[in-house]
Amino acid sequence: MAKVTFEPSGKKINVSSGISVLEAANNAGVGIDAPCGGKGTCGKCKVYLNQGTLGEVTASERKVFSAGDIEKGARLACRATIQGDCIIDVPKESLLGEQKILVDGAEYPVEIDPLVKVFSVTLPKPTLEDNACDWHRLQDALAEQTDYDSIDMDISTLRTLPKIIRDHKYTISVTMYRNRVLAVGDPSLDGVYGAAVDIGTTTMVAYVMDLVSGKIIGVGSMMNPQIPYGDDLMARISYSFKEENLEKLSKLVVDGVNKIINEGCEKAGIEMSSLSEVTIVGNTAMHHIFLRLYPKYLSLAPYCPAVQQPLDLRASDVPININPVGNVHMLPVVAGFVGSDHLGVILSCDIHKSSEMTLAIDVGTNGEIVLGNKDGMVCCSAAAGPALEGSTIKYGMRAADGAIENVNISRGSLNVKYKTIGGSKPLGICGSGIIDVVAEMLKSAVIDVTGKIRERLEDENDRVREGDHGYEFVLEWARKTKIKKDIVITSNDLREIQLAKSAMYAGASILMSHKGITAKDIDRVLIAGAFGNYIDVENAMTIGLFPEVPLDKVKSVGNAAGTGARMSLISGVKREEEREILEKLRYIELATHDTFQDEFVSAMNLPHKDISLFSETMKKVYAPIPVKNNR
Numbered sequence: 001m002a003k004v005t006f007e008p009s010g011k012k013i014n015v016s017s018g019i020s021v022l023e024a025a026n027n028a029g030v031g032i033d034a035p036c037g038g039k040g041t042c043g044k045c046k047v048y049l050n051q052g053t054l055g056e057v058t059a060s061e062r063k064v065f066s067a068g069d070i071e072k073g074a075r076l077a078c079r080a081t082i083q084g085d086c087i088i089d090v091p092k093e094s095l096l097g098e099q100k101i102l103v104d105g106a107e108y109p110v111e112i113d114p115l116v117k118v119f120s121v122t123l124p125k126p127t128l129e130d131n132a133c134d135w136h137r138l139q140d141a142l143a144e145q146t147d148y149d150s151i152d153m154d155i156s157t158l159r160t161l162p163k164i165i166r167d168h169k170y171t172i173s174v175t176m177y178r179n180r181v182l183a184v185g186d187p188s189l190d191g192v193y194g195a196a197v198d199i200g201t202t203t204m205v206a207y208v209m210d211l212v213s214g215k216i217i218g219v220g221s222m223m224n225p226q227i228p229y230g231d232d233l234m235a236r237i238s239y240s241f242k243e244e245n246l247e248k249l250s251k252l253v254v255d256g257v258n259k260i261i262n263e264g265c266e267k268a269g270i271e272m273s274s275l276s277e278v279t280i281v282g283n284t285a286m287h288h289i290f291l292r293l294y295p296k297y298l299s300l301a302p303y304c305p306a307v308q309q310p311l312d313l314r315a316s317d318v319p320i321n322i323n324p325v326g327n328v329h330m331l332p333v334v335a336g337f338v339g340s341d342h343l344g345v346i347l348s349c350d351i352h353k354s355s356e357m358t359l360a361i362d363v364g365t366n367g368e369i370v371l372g373n374k375d376g377m378v379c380c381s382a383a384a385g386p387a388l389e390g391s392t393i394k395y396g397m398r399a400a401d402g403a404i405e406n407v408n409i410s411r412g413s414l415n416v417k418y419k420t421i422g423g424s425k426p427l428g429i430c431g432s433g434i435i436d437v438v439a440e441m442l443k444s445a446v447i448d449v450t451g452k453i454r455e456r457l458e459d460e461n462d463r464v465r466e467g468d469h470g471y472e473f474v475l476e477w478a479r480k481t482k483i484k485k486d487i488v489i490t491s492n493d494l495r496e497i498q499l500a501k502s503a504m505y506a507g508a509s510i511l512m513s514h515k516g517i518t519a520k521d522i523d524r525v526l527i528a529g530a531f532g533n534y535i536d537v538e539n540a541m542t543i544g545l546f547p548e549v550p551l552d553k554v555k556s557v558g559n560a561a562g563t564g565a566r567m568s569l570i571s572g573v574k575r576e577e578e579r580e581i582l583e584k585l586r587y588i589e590l591a592t593h594d595t596f597q598d599e600f601v602s603a604m605n606l607p608h609k610d611i612s613l614f615s616e617t618m619k620k621v622y623a624p625i626p627v628k629n630n631r
C-alpha cells in the first residue's frame with residue numbers, strides 16, 4: 001500500500017501501488033478534470049509530483065509536456081502510476097469546477113392531468129351477510145370512479161389495507177398510477193407529489209412537483225458524478241464496456257438522482273418516500289447507463305439502442321427511493337445519439353403540434369437537431385466533438401467559476417474586454433466565450449473568413465504572435481490570469497471550432513434538404529440547453545453555427561429537456577404525445593449520408609452567405625478593415 005497526499009486540499013488516501021494518480025484522486029474525493037476519460041489525449045489532468053516517486057514518464061506525457069515541464073514534475077494524472085508514498089500537487093486549472101447548472105426552461109401551457117391520481121373512496125362496512133374481502137370491496141368502490149377493468153395492488157400495500165380501512169372508518173384515500181394502487185391512507189391528508197429529472201452528461205437537475213397544482217416545489221441539482229470517468233459520452237461508453245465499470249457508473253448516476261430528488265424534497269419540506277412518480281430524460285447513453293443497459297452498441301454502427309420505447313418501471317427495481325411501488329417513467333429515446341432529452345425538447349416546445357417550421361438545436365459533443373412541424377419532423381445528431389464545450393481548446397474549460405464567458409475585441413486597437421463567471425481572474429474560456437472570441441476575432445480582422453490568423457497584423461499590444469504550434473491570439477496576459485499564464489486562442493483551437501460548427505451547420509443543411517426547404521422557410525429557431533442560454537445568438541450565427549435566419553426568429557428555450565420531463569409528469573395527454581412524436585419523427589444518419597461530406601466542407605468558412613439578416617454592427621464585418629502591414 002502507498003500513502004498519497006493531494007495538495008493543496010491535504011486529502012490523503014492509502015492505495016495499492018500501480019493504480020493511476022487519477023484513480024487515487026477519485027477515491028480520495030479530489031475532483032481532477034479528465035475530459036478524455038483518462039485516455040492520455042486531452043492533457044487536462046496535469047498534476048505535479050511534489051515528493052516521492054511515480055512510474056516512468058509515458059509516451060503520452062512526452063507528447064503533452066515539454067522537457068522543462070517534465071523536469072518540474074509535470075505528469076498526467078491518468079497516465080502516471082503510484083509506486084510508493086508520494087505528495088501530488090493539483091493545480092487550480094486541473095480541478096473539476098462546479099458548472100453553472102441551468103434549471104429554467106421555457107414554459108408552455110399544459111393542462112394539469114397527471115397519471116397519478118388520488119381517489120377518496122368509502123367502502124361498505126362488511127357484515128356477516130356480506131363479508132367479501134377488503135380487496136374486493138375496494139375494487140368495487142374504485143370501479144365506480146375509474147374506467148379500469150382490473151386493479152393491481154402490490155403485496156406491501158395490501159398488507160397495510162385492512163388496518164387503514166378500519167382506522168379511517170371505511171373512508172380512505174387511494175393513490176393510483178393508472179390501474180396500480182400505490183398507496184392507501186388517511187383521506188384528510190392531501191398532497192400528491194412527483195419529480196421530473198434531467199440527466200445530462202455534465203449536470204443533473206430534479207424538479208420536485210406538486211401534482212395537483214402542477215407547480216415546482218423544490219429543485220435539486222449536481223454535477224454528473226460520472227465526470228471523473230470522462231467528459232464526453234464516448235469516453236463513458238468505452239469505460240462501460242466492462243460489466244463492473246458499467247455497474248460502477250450506473251450506481252453513481254442512480255445514487256446521484258436519488259440525492260438530487262431528496263434535495264428537492266427537503267426544500268419542499270416533504271419526505272422523498274411520499275413521491276408517487278418520477279419521469280426521466282437523458283441522452284441515450286445516460287438512459288442506458290442509468291438502467292444498466294449495456295451501452296457498447298450505441299458506439300458501433302449501426303448505433304442501435306437496446307430499447308427505444310417509453311418504459312414504466314417499479315421504483316424499487318431501479319432503485320429510486322420514492323414510494324417503492326411508485327412509477328419511474330423513462331421517456332423514449334429516438335436513436336443511438338438522439339435521446340429522450342431531445343424528445344423532451346420537442347414535447348415541451350410543441351414542435352409536433354405546431355404549424356410553424358421549427359429548427360431546434362441542442363449544442364453539445366453530439367449536437368442534436370430537429371426540423372419540422374405537426375406534419376412531420378426529421379432529426380439528426382451532428383458529431384460536433386467537444387470543442388464547443390471547451391475540451392479540445394487549449395485553455396478551454398467548462399462553464400464554471402473563472403471561465404471567460406463573453407468577449408469583446410475592439411476593432412483596430414484589438415483591446416479585449418471580457419467577463420468571467422463569478423467575476424474572478426480568468427482560468428480559461430468556456431463555450432459561450434469561445435463562440436464570442438471567434439466571432440470577435442473575425443469582426444476585428446484578426447482572422448480571415450477561412451479562420452486563418454492574419455499573422456502580419458500589427459496591433460499595439462502584440463496580441464497576435466507566433467506560438468509553439470503556429471500563430472495565436474493573446475486574450476489575457478499571464479499577470480492578470482489565475483493560472484499565471486497567457487490565455488491564448490491558437491490556430492489549432494480555431495480549427496477545432498470550425499470543425500465543430502461545420503458539423504452542426506451541415507446537419508441542419510441536410511435536414512433542410514430532406515424537408516425540401518431553405519433557411520427562408522424556417523419560422524423559428526430554438527436553442528436548447530445551457531449552451532443556448534448563455535451564447536450570444538448573433539455571434540453564433542456569425543460563425544455559422546446554424547442557418548441564417550432573422551435574429552428575431554431565434555429563441556433560447558433553456559432547459560427544455562427538463563421542461564419536457566415535467567410536462568410528462570403532470571399531464572397524461574403529454575405522456576401520450578411521446579409516442580406520437582416517435583411516429584412523426586424520422587432519424588437521419590449523418591455518418592453515411594451522401595452529401596454530408598460536401599455540406600461539411602462547404603460550411604467550414606466562418607461568415608454567412610446572407611448578411612442582410614444581420615445587425616448594422618455585423619454588416620461592418622464585411623467592410624474593409626484597415627490592416628497595417630498586411631502584405
Ligand code: FES
Pocket residue numbers: 033034035036037038039040041042043044045076077078079
Ligand atoms: S489526458 Fe488525462 S484525462 Fe485526458
